[in-house]
Amino acid sequence: MKESNSKSKDENLGGTIREVKDYREVLNYSKKVLDFIANDELETSDIKWISKETVNNFRDYVNPGFLEYRKSVTENGEFAAVEWKDSGLNSFVDVNGKEYIDCLGGYGIYNVGHRNPKILKAVTDQLKHQALHSQELLDPLRAALAKLLADITPGNLQYSFLCNSGTEAVEGAIKLAKLHQQKNGKHYFMAATGAFHGKSLGSLSATSKGLFRKPFMPLVSGFKHVLYGDIDMMYKTVKTSSMVGEDIAAIMLEPIQGEGGIIIPPKDYLAKVRQLCDDFGIIMIADEVQTGMGRTGKMFCVEHYDVKPDIMCLAKALGGGIMPVGAVIATEEIFKNFFPNPFIHTTTFGGNPLACAAAIATISTLIEDNIPERAEKMGNYLMTGLKNVTSKYPSLVKEVRGMGLMIGIEFTNNKIGYSVSKGLFDKGVLVAGTLINAQTIRIEPPLTIEKAQCDIVCEALDKVLLNVESAKLALV
Known part of the structure; x- marks a missing residue:
């Protein structure tokens, strides 16, 4: 249960009695946590304290459901494995010193390993200069990263909007597609069963799992789903939608479905989707949030199929396992709809100097180290x-x-x-x-x-x- 802070009464200039919070307990607690962060090694007392605090705080202030879900928590919820620090590129240890080989990779963020020294150096070097930017002057690293993304992505992808996560990248892709296609009278989107594109309201509309969708109905209108890998069903749905005046503006797909269960489509599927999009004037959006940045054996998964999308979404491993970074990259033809008013879609922290430094170093490392x-x-x-x-x-x-x-x-x-x-x-x-x-x-x-x-x-x-x-x- 939440404990009340000590309060005292004070009289302001108007004579009204008001309560004044006593922050001494908050200050002491925050300092204790900061000491924990600063420690290189943990004493037994530190381990017991942080383990107990973590379980209790998850129960009382984060979400008690995690204590039932996490396999690292005992059945009675009294003890849990608590993360402590990385241990080499491919493993980490908990507060008790137990080492784990990481075969989860933070759901795909550690493509270049844990605390890769090249990424860490770039971020700490940038931190010596500036952590965040003023929002008013031109920031050089955002410009440099956008150029690099244009250089490494397939086809004519050129302009980037930088953000903080895959979900934000998907939201940006949806808005770009809407803005481009509204003049053509196309307002509907198509995604696939088994798809996972995020959980914000727009991205959730593309995500397929009913368990995530139903509590937040109605979602953003205009999304249709077809069976993943079934090009005939997709063609028929596109054709039927056109016949009834519900023309498809964009088709969003993962080249390999990650959360869907590592589902690999038929070899010719993505190429046929590309052709279908060309035939009907549909924007093809490749969600490479999990498959991108070298994960599947090429820089981007669509390269296995020689497919060039109109919009690509990136995140996860783009930040090198050090910083959260997302990006939506589009062709000039599509992105130019953002040109007249660059403030039509913005973010405070997206493209910040630390994130860009991490992403630039990640791209460099992926190439240099093959x-x-x-x-x-x-x-x-x-x-x-x-x-x-x-x-x-x-x-x-x-x-x-x-x-x-x-x-x-x-x-x-x-x-x-x-x-x-x-x-x-x-x-x-x-x-x-x-x-x-x-x-x-x-x-x-x-x-x-x-x-x-x-x-x-x-x-x-x-x-x-x-x-x-x-x-x-x-x-x-």
């Missing part, structure tokens, strides 16, 4: 190992699939998936399910993961699957 190529090579190695292990447990595992280091393991039911995820956590390997398809756990480690760590992951998975299979047989 990270996309490394993702392809290590992805093949890890995928082979995972398939060799899971092939021994056909009653538990339906499929291992993926591209590069974006890998999913689909189990025969949700409970098995959670049991495996929990078992791996106990053995120091962090994985998690996907938000749309709970039967599938994702394997998305930093693209810097080493072969020896891949071997440890596969060995741990083998032991966990054996335990789960034994427990399952015991119940029969």
Whole structure:
């Protein structure tokens, strides 16, 4: 329960008695937390204090639901594994010193590893000059990052709006498409079943899972969904929509569905979507928030299919695992609708100097260290190992699939998936399910993961699957 701060009474100039907050407890508590941040090593008393405070504060001030959801929390909610610091590029430790190989990658943000020294240096160097910008003068790093994004993205993508997250990038893409297509009388959007594009009201309208959508109905109007990977259904829906005067303005797709369960479409699907968009004058939006920045073995996943979208959404790994950064990049033909009034869509913190420094260093590191190529090579190695292990447990595992280091393991039911995820956590390997398809756990480690760590992951998975299979047989 929330505790009341001590208050005293004071009389202002008008003679009215008012209460004055006593902030001494707040000051003392904040200083204690700042001391925790400043520590290089933790004493036993520090560990006990921060562990207890974290659980209690989640229960009382964040959301008690997380204490039931997180596999790092004991059943009675009295103890939880609490994060402490990174431990090399591919792992981190909790406050008790237990190390975890990170095969979740912050849902795809650590493509260049944890605390990559090149990214960290760029951010700390910029911090010596300036953290945020004035909002009035021209900021050089925003301009430099926008140029780099135009240079590395496919096709004629040129202008960027910089923001803080993937959801914001999607919101920007929707607004760009609306603004461009309204003169053509096209106001409807199409997305796919299994899609995840965010949870703000606009992006949620494109996201497909009813569990997320229903509590906030009605959403932004004009969104239609078709089966992912079914080009015939998409064509028929586009054609029918046109016949009844509900012309499609834009089609938004993930090249590989991440939260949908690492769903890879047919090889010719994206190319056919591109052709469909060309035939009907539809904007193609590629949501590369999770698939971009080298994750699938190329800088961007659409490059596997030689597809050039009209708008691309980026975030997650763009900030190098150091800063939150998002971007929506569009062709000049589409983005020029923002030219007459550049304040029609703005953000206070998007494109700030620290974020831009991180993103610039990330792009440099991805290229200099051949990270996309490394993702392809290590992805093949890890995928082979995972398939060799899971092939021994056909009653538990339906499929291992993926591209590069974006890998999913689909189990025969949700409970098995959670049991495996929990078992791996106990053995120091962090994985998690996907938000749309709970039967599938994702394997998305930093693209810097080493072969020896891949071997440890596969060995741990083998032991966990054996335990789960034994427990399952015991119940029969």
